[in-house]
Amino acid sequence: MLDWDDLRTVLAITRAGTAARAAETLGVHPSTVFRRLNAMERTLGVQLFRRLPDGYVPTTAGEEAGTVAERMEAEIAVLGRRLSGQDLRPSGTVRVTTTDTLVGLLQSDLPAFRREYPEIELRFLVTNRFFDLTRHDADVAVRPSIAPPETLVGRRVATVATALYASQRYLDEKPAEMDLAEHDWIAPDESLGQLPSTRWLAATVPAERIHIRANTLMAALEGTKAGVGVCPLPVFLGDAERGLRRLGAPLPELASELWLLTHPDLRFVGRVKAVMDFAAEALRRRRALFEGVGTDPAGGSENGAR
Structure with missing residues (x-):
């Protein structure tokens, strides 16, 4: 048997x-x-x-x-x-899957969440791959996506603007005005093939000009800070680094969307609904940060997100 x-x-x-x-x-x-x-x-x-x-x-x-x-x-x-789904109480464990670029922003609001929902335990599953919420790998997903799975329900929180960044150290040697093909580049690897920036780089930049490929945007960010080359980064990451300079305005073709998702069977579960509602409000308060509104293309920002 x-x-x-x-x-x-x-x-x-x-x-x-x-x-x-x-x-x-x-x-x-x-x-x-x-x-x-x-x-x-x-x-x-x-x-x-x-x-x-x-x-x-x-x-x-x-x-x-x-x-x-x-x-x-x-x-x-x-x-x-x-x-x-029969449990409407805001208590128990909620597994939240998100990326390494977003987990810090989400956790910054945890003290307020804990005060409001002391009986909910959050477990963060940090990964760049989309967990299968149908198989109950996680309860809530918070991540950028152009086309989230049709099997999930949720809400679009914001546009995630992306621009080109380089360190001042790099720009001291290679001016921003150079042709794109003449710059040194840092790129996401094939595991991040869903990103618009990955596809844009493949179509725009000669492969021999790409000197680092990284499987996380945080790794690409570190290479950019070190002065290795130019890299497309979400503005909420790039603008937060004082040592980086944005090379112009965000590129529309690199934009993504920030989604808050769950499985249809879980949307009315008390603890899941509490997490979804709280996270949606917390992320919407940062909409200007994600969309690059009111920021200075030369580096830094006007909304305090530096």
Whole structure:
């Protein structure tokens, strides 16, 4: 007999491609994954995965088991959301997924949130990838997006303006008026391919002029501050750094949108609604910061966001 832990193991290996990465997803030791898989195959008398040098590939039996596991996972998630949706009290745990660029802004309002909702515990999941709220990886997502998943509901909080930045140290050697193709550049890597700035750089800047590629905007920001080159950055990041200079106004083609999202089954849960409403108000108060309104293209800002 297979139980849910067995099927979760099959599903994790199918998605991850290796037992080691599956163990990370499941939060167990790799030896536990090996042991479970070997025990399942012995019990069933069938091989579920082919062990190849570069990973695990499901057999026909493994694909069938994975399909059943995926269906069960979806049903369990639906049940969990429906049961959670019956809880209207503003108490319990809310998991908020956001980016490393936004978590500081969100946490700056935590003292006020704690005073208003002392029985809600927040857990921040900081990552640049979009967690699957359908599988209940998180309850609330706060992140920039041009096209948020249609399976989620929420509200658009602000436009996220993006401009080109460089350090004064860099500009002392290479004037801002140079042709774009002659500058040295810092760019997001392929893991941030959803950003308009990533696509703009690929279409505008010769690949040989890009000297650093980073998988987070915070890493790109540090390279820009060090004087490596020019980098497109959200204005709420770039304008906050005294050592950086904005090379002109924000570029419309680099703009994104800031969204506050949750799953439809969770929108009326008391604790989730409390987080959504509080975060929406807190972020809207910073709308000028996100949209670069009233800021000085030469660096610094008029709204105190320096």
